[in-house]
Amino acid sequence: MTRRLGQPLRRCVDEIIPRAVSLKVSMKKTQCWLMKSEPDVYSLNQLKRDQTTWWSGVRNYQARNYMMKEMRIGDQILFYHSNAEPPGIAGLAVVESLAAPDKTQFDKKSESFDPQASKDKPRWYCVEVRFNSIFKKFISLQDLRDCPDLKDMVVLQKGSRLSVQPVDLKHFEIIKKMGGL
């Protein structure tokens, strides 16, 4: 079999190399994240009903970049209830799909509409997440603070308000245990 040179080869290389890179990333040890949602807006129970949802509405570049550039399918997620009484981690979810343009940025009726974004040049991306489980015991922010092993978590740092943030695997395992899983 002969392979024609030129475009097809280039296309072949362009397709295979990123895939290989992405595969390499996905074969690294599991990545973990904490994602905040206000339960009045979208709770873990709602995700349990929906099973999957696109994490739309994030309008912060650092949070977007984690979703867009680092999250891989199968990454674990701590589902955090913010602006709640009490605030804390309600359970687990998993990354279902790699980031895609956040549709709400194009929707004039959405609160997350962004007049500076266009379909040619989307500004905001989000991943799709899948429900995994609800903790047997809700882990409040105070519970997290009370655990010295968790003191380095981003969510516990002063002034931290990043709504999508990385979590160390060891912290993830501790919290999973605390939650009764």
Add this chain to the structure above:
DNA sequence: GCCAACGTTGGC
């Protein structure tokens, strides 16, 4: 509802 800590915007 308060407000500290951030992030973004825009004039210069």
Add this chain to the structure above:
DNA sequence: GCCAACGTTGGC
């Protein structure tokens, strides 16, 4: 590129 003003987040 600085930085003041403004808007937002989110615990309390």
